[in-house]
Amino acid sequence: MPTVEMERRQVMVIGAGPSGAIAAALLKRKGHDVLMIERQHFPRFSIGESLLSHCLDFVEEAGMLEAVNAAGFQRKNGAAFAWGDQYSAFDFGDTFTNGKPTTFQVQRADFDKLLADQAELQGVDVRYGEAIVSADFSLPKPQLDVLREDGSQYRVEADFVLDASGYGRVLPRLLDLEAPSNFPVRQAVFTHVEDCIDSPAFDREKILITTHPTQRDIWFWTIPFSNGRCSVGVVAAAEHFEGRTENLDDCLRGFIAETPSLAGVLNNAVWDTPARTIGGYSANVKTLHGPGFALLGNAAEFLDPVFSSGVTIAMRSASMAAGVLHRQLQGESVDWQTEFAEPLKRGVNTFRCYVEGWYAGTFQDVIFYQGGTAEIRRMISSILAGYAWDERNPFVSEPKRRLRMISDLCAQDPT
Numbered sequence: 001m002p003t004v005e006m007e008r009r010q011v012m013v014i015g016a017g018p019s020g021a022i023a024a025a026l027l028k029r030k031g032h033d034v035l036m037i038e039r040q041h042f043p044r045f046s047i048g049e050s051l052l053s054h055c056l057d058f059v060e061e062a063g064m065l066e067a068v069n070a071a072g073f074q075r076k077n078g079a080a081f082a083w084g085d086q087y088s089a090f091d092f093g094d095t096f097t098n099g100k101p102t103t104f105q106v107q108r109a110d111f112d113k114l115l116a117d118q119a120e121l122q123g124v125d126v127r128y129g130e131a132i133v134s135a136d137f138s139l140p141k142p143q144l145d146v147l148r149e150d151g152s153q154y155r156v157e158a159d160f161v162l163d164a165s166g167y168g169r170v171l172p173r174l175l176d177l178e179a180p181s182n183f184p185v186r187q188a189v190f191t192h193v194e195d196c197i198d199s200p201a202f203d204r205e206k207i208l209i210t211t212h213p214t215q216r217d218i219w220f221w222t223i224p225f226s227n228g229r230c231s232v233g234v235v236a237a238a239e240h241f242e243g244r245t246e247n248l249d250d251c252l253r254g255f256i257a258e259t260p261s262l263a264g265v266l267n268n269a270v271w272d273t274p275a276r277t278i279g280g281y282s283a284n285v286k287t288l289h290g291p292g293f294a295l296l297g298n299a300a301e302f303l304d305p306v307f308s309s310g311v312t313i314a315m316r317s318a319s320m321a322a323g324v325l326h327r328q329l330q331g332e333s334v335d336w337q338t339e340f341a342e343p344l345k346r347g348v349n350t351f352r353c354y355v356e357g358w359y360a361g362t363f364q365d366v367i368f369y370q371g372g373t374a375e376i377r378r379m380i381s382s383i384l385a386g387y388a389w390d391e392r393n394p395f396v397s398e399p400k401r402r403l404r405m406i407s408d409l410c411a412q413d414p415t
């Protein structure tokens with residue numbers, strides 16, 4: 001038997017996306033030894049380009065805000081929604097929770113590279129082009145096998161493993177932790193265009209979410225970047241793609257052509273990049289932690305893209321896990337369930353309630369309702385800005401009841 005090359009480390013992070021980079025940097029800043037292994041080479045394409053205000057709180061905590069501010073990304077100050085001739089805009093500067101008034105819309109290839117580089121600058125050991133291929137958690141300390149691009153392998157023994165592998169879902173697959181999502185299978189088709197938008201009414205500082213005129217569970221994102229380009233995508237349940245062309249560019253443009261307000265916005269766009277697709281992305285797990293590991297970001301649960309909450313949840317999970325793990329590594333006794341999984345889930349479940357309401361149409365009614373008070377709009381705006389863990393906000397502490405109350409009000413007063 002050939003001897004296996006063995007390395008001993010304190011913390012191992014799988015994946016260098018937003019959750020991995022933030023967790024790795026936070027732990028390094030607290031004085032721990034951190035190895036982060038990434039399968040791909042950066043910059044690499046990733047979807048998820050519209051950020052929420054709350055995610056910048058974690059970028060700041062990880063000492064990366066200055067670099068992100070200086071990178072020239074498109075500033076974002078809110079979210080706008082359009083359906084037929086209805087339009088409703090929410091301002092992140094006017095929220096119930098006193099958070100950051102602006103955030104960014106980012107090309108993820110650049111953003112993720114910047115975060116990973118910042119983590120490396122802070123002393124995290126980052127390795128690209130290497131993939132975790134197996135894991136053994138039955139030993140006193142976890143051991144993981146890493147495959148290099150030249151086909152060679154080595155083993156890492158770590159005190160603790162944070163799985164930030166996103167859609168790779170490394171530990172959920174290897175440890176049989178996968179659980180089905182409650183959401184139906186949906187698919188997104190998207191591209192980047194030279195947008196050439198000349199409409200003065202179009203606000204480049206907001207994501208535009210447009211609902212299909214007749215099928216309200218089909219929606220589009222338009223995410224402007226600072227270089228005159230836009231990310232454009234459609235999201236629909238799998239059955240809405242049946243009978244449509246398999247050519248992704250034609251499929252996307254077909255959906256847009258059915259939606260006059262969006263077709264108007266993109267009238268002059270130059271479609272210069274082949275469309276891509278991703279489907280069945282909603283996922284869940286049986287547990288967020290176990291002896292020697294915790295799951296971060298999309299490696300744990302992914303809900304739905306509609307409120308751009310993915311990167312914020314990923315970074316929030318990274319920050320919370322880094323805090324608990326730091327205390328554990330210092331010899332304190334910690335409870336991952338009550339200090340990490342349960343509080344994290346509370347905010348995720350708030351988003352879940354509004355995602356369900358979005359597809360049922362009730363939350364869309366609330367969004368377009370113009371008769372509510374300014375205070376109610378501020379509470380909703382707060383959630384859209386990512387502050388879904390602030391239990392002082394009644395729309396966070398009792399989302400189902402509040403959503404029902406307001407949608408009943410909208411039904412009685414359809415102004």
Ligand SMILES: Cc1cc2nc3c(=O)[nH]c(=O)nc-3n(C[C@H](O)[C@H](O)[C@H](O)COP(=O)(O)OP(=O)(O)OC[C@H]3O[C@@H](n4cnc5c(N)ncnc54)[C@H](O)[C@@H]3O)c2cc1C
Nearest residue numbers: 015017018019039048050132165166168297298305310311
């Ligand atoms: C259609 C769509 C639109 C979206 N839009 C938005 C949006 O506008 N805003 C938003 O906030 N979120 C959005 N999201 C969600 C967002 O993409 C994710 O939530 C976010 O990228 C999660 O970050 P992460 O760090 O958990 O994982 P990722 O960003 O996926 O990073 C995981 C990393 O792990 C690496 N990896 C995987 N397997 C291995 C392995 N075996 N070994 C080593 N490395 C590995 C991968 O290469 C990758 O770099 C969207 C999602 C979808 C599907």
